[in-house]
Amino acid sequence: MNFKIAIAQIDVVMGDVSKNLSKYRDYIKRARGKKVSLLVFPELSLTGYFLKDMVPNCALRIDSPVIEALKKESKNISLVIGFIEESEDFKYYNSSAYLEDGKVIHVHRKVYLPTYGMFEEARYFASGDSVRSFMTRFCKMAMLICEDVWHPSSVYIAALDGASVLIILSSSPSRGITAGKKLSSTTTWETLNKVYAQLYTLHVIFANRIGFEDGVNFWGGSEIVMPSGRVAVKGAYFKEGLITGEVSLDALKRERIFSPLLRDEKAEVTIKELERIVSQLKTIKNERT
Template sequence: MKIAIAQINATAGDLKGNCARILDCAQRAVAEGASLLLSPELVLSGYSPEDLLLRSDFHQACEHALQELALALPLQLTVIVGHPHRHLGICYNAASVLQDGRICHTYHKELLPNHSVFDEMRYFGEGHEALVFEHQGHKIGIVICADIWGPEPARRARAAGAELLLVLNASPYHLNKQEERYEVVQDRIKETGLPVIYANLVGGQDELVFDGASFVMNDEGALVQQLPCFEEALGMVTFSNGVPEFGDIVAVPEIEATVYQALSLGLRDYVLKNNFPGVLLGLSGGIDSALTLAIAVDALGAERVQAVMMPSEFTASISLEDARAMANGLHVRYSEMAIAPLFEEFCATLAPEFQGRAFDTTEENLQARIRGTLLMALSNKFGSILLTTGNKSETAVGYSTLYGDMAGGFALLKDVSKTLVYQLANYRNTISEVIPQRIITRPPSAELRHEQTDQDSLPDYAVLDAIMEAYVEHDYSHAEIIELGYDELDVMRVTTLIDRNEYKRRQAPVGVRVTSRGFGKDRRYPLTNKFVRNVE
């Protein structure tokens, strides 16, 4: 028995396009001798359709697309397709067995995740029955994604006679996610003795990136096959006497490489799936915009990328030199627009109102907003989406300007800490040195006043990032963070800034999620919030 794994890049709501991808995989699977094809969770509709699932016309379209797909599939192939299924007035996250032009069996997902980025209880009802079907003399069970994270669905499939477990997944990427998947699947194998085929979605969908890396484990929990990360693929698994044979195992790259690939894929799919002709960004000569530019070129090609340098009186000459060098080295369209004349005009207009008040963050923010206005004008005129270049550390503590450097449509580094930014820049330069070394080694600065560095206003980034991770990603209290060895004043300062700047983050553009808890769907705090966090 030969089973094909279809690692597909689906788009939410693109029923025609998603069905075409399934059909293409089915035809290739038949050509390679497969008799069964496994596709990912909700591949027909894309994951997640979110409030499209509240529309009756969307359900009608999904039902029609599934029926049409069943008729179009090769008759000699059995195909497992993930899709929304409305039954007796309830919507289910479902998987159907398509065979001989018919929908033969349908399974309803039992365990509905309702945490972090998942809202499945908002849309779906819970299934309660196992599905085991026969194929070439074998009994095969089906479960969907979170079902494998709890013991009962797999046990019910085993009790119903399953000899093999197929798992449809739309499991989004975050750091070290694949290791978590291995551990969970191995736990289920220990409990049931069933080999597992784990088919995962791939591609970017708004802030989520699905990394693929679909895999097969035998009944001893050994990895026998794995598809590549961050790309569409069709894998073939041969079973002999009910045991999956060893095949290609494409290793998961190191952390920096996986994050870089996740960011590239997330950006590429957001731009192309939303039909933007390209991207533009403000190139400052600093590390964040340099990394953003490198990823944009790698993801989209230089012809789709424009970089704009907007120097002020506070811009160092080396910032201009490094920005020019990087833009020229990557062969992107590059422009320079001096903001000093505009800044002077604004200051002159505001002078009567500001009389007697010293230069402060108001004037700093004004420069950022001038730049944001110029960049948005270019975006409006030419249709390219503006990339915001701020990182997670800055977003966390509000070291950014609303309607200034926060202006834009996609925040590529939104979930990337400053320390990880440096790691990614160094990683990219191991491939080819596109980021000038001086950008990496010089102290970071917003260059909005004379002799400014980030550390004038913030703790050292290594300290800030560690406190941020503990507080945001792990929900540690002040006392717990201090027990980790961090200074009480630093802890209070960073966490207070994080809390105070929730209102800014609520207005920030969407960006790629790469940690287990980003500033987006993961973390939902009230803007008006007077909870007092005690150190004791």
């Protein structure tokens, strides 16, 4: 089974949800015109990224009119959206939601909030506490948000939980200009996407935004990487656009026959050793206190 997907590699207006929603609608319309079945938007693309004190002002409840409107849009095209989620107890999460047939199928709350160097997410956001795959009308998928992917355990869990498609929502800032062909942030991401696709034999859909926020650039370069590690579709750097490609479960099947890495994975060994490590860490901690 194959299905057509698209990535909306867009610029975002900082803190203006309604303007960003109208861009969402524009891209949904374009994607429908191209018979796309699944459309993926980047991290925090309904709000902007370096929002600081604006975070609570542009947060959305999962039953808010904006999400309701997007749920309605999802009746004939599945959508992955990036937004700030306000929980009932007034916590703010850097979240993504998978919308299908007018319903919210799954919400992922970013687990790893970068708070170093140029990043200060943990100052403004609460962190999520789970990584799950979920069933869609196509196959099992998982969503991770940007820094989540810099922790290989996140991808490991998603893959073992059965995801055939890993959707990565990103707002990756351009940094590290050298004599090299690409920015260092670009090179690192492209390496990660390729390695994960190949090691966990799954499709990686990497949706990165473009534009500037207070002088910081986002480099785009969204891509679809096949389970073989081959980059099937590549978006332009720095330019807005709808990037379309295909997820092929047939290709996935072949790749998993060639490289049955997931079949041979020993989760019990991992758990056993992790339990040992965690208990040793606890002992050390207790001895110190």
